């Protein structure tokens with residue numbers, strides 16, 4: 001199945017998408033998060049997931065915010081940094097409301 005997906009969409013077998021937060025500080029009308037506005041992924045679940053990703057050869061982690069804002073997880077930045085130190089490229093989507101130079105710029109500049 002992974003080989004078939006790779007042929008269809010490219011490198012899909014090395015990419016994983018994780019939703020850190022089911023919560024959001026916005027209430028966009030088109031978003032379904034209001035039906036599921038709870039839950040932050042625990043450290044234990046995140047760490048176990050990253051370990052499984054490393055064993056499976058995952059190269060890219062996408063922190064999705066389709067139904068929640070990842071920066072609401074108190075240690076979201078540390079989770080990004082930890083993943084990057086393990087050699088995983090990290091993408092994340094955010095509504096941007098909690099980003100500022102103190103929170104994210106040092107992390108980004110360390111990996112440019």
Ligand code: SF4
Nearest residue numbers: 024026028031068095
């Ligand atoms: S997750 Fe994104 S689209 Fe949904 S309410 Fe939050 S900011 Fe809006």
